[in-house]
Amino acid sequence: MQTRKKVPSNRKPKAATSDILGTAQRAPRVKPKWKEHYARLVDLQETLMRRRIDSANDALSEQPVFSSHMADAATDTYDRDLALGMLSSEQDSLYQVEQAIDRILNGNYGVCELTGKPIEPARLVAVPWTRFSATAEKQLEREGSRKHPRLGPRETVGREPAPKEPEE
Secondary structure, X not given: OOOOOOOOOXXXXXXXXXXXXXXXXXXXXXXXXXXXXXXXXXXXXXXXXXXXXXHHHXXXXXXXXXXXXXXXXXXXXXXXXXXHHHHHHHHHHHHHHHHHHHHHHHOOOOEOOOOOOEOOHHHHHHOOOXXXXXXXXXXXXXXXXXXXXXXXXXXXXXXXXXXXXXXX
8 A cells, every 4th residue: 555645735824723813912920029019000000091081082072163151161161171181190190100010010119219228018008109218209309309289378279360450
């Protein structure tokens, strides 16, 4: 009995499941010490992204060309400006959370960027995206390097400046 020679085929190899469904992304390796912080930060990131999309949709929603009353038009403009302000603030928060996730993946999480010492565990629980220990943060604020948005003195908030007299 003779055996047949195998003729090279022009067929492509069979597709694997990963070829059809796409490559499965493996979960990033996170040190067990930071798994809980990583999970909280990822949840916070997803929440901020959803809120950012909602704020953007609210701000960009089609405004009516005409309004039945000037006060309605002013309210619509105020709401749009508020949504854009919130969008900007949430973008900054999202950036800080993403940076914290990167620090976990790079192995730099939990270390103060100013002193190089470990950040207190209670601080990481309270502010999981923090880059500085509490003492370093206070030092930066004292030196004026870190500025947080603040309102003016109580007497000045909500009051309009005195109108200037027109020049002749």
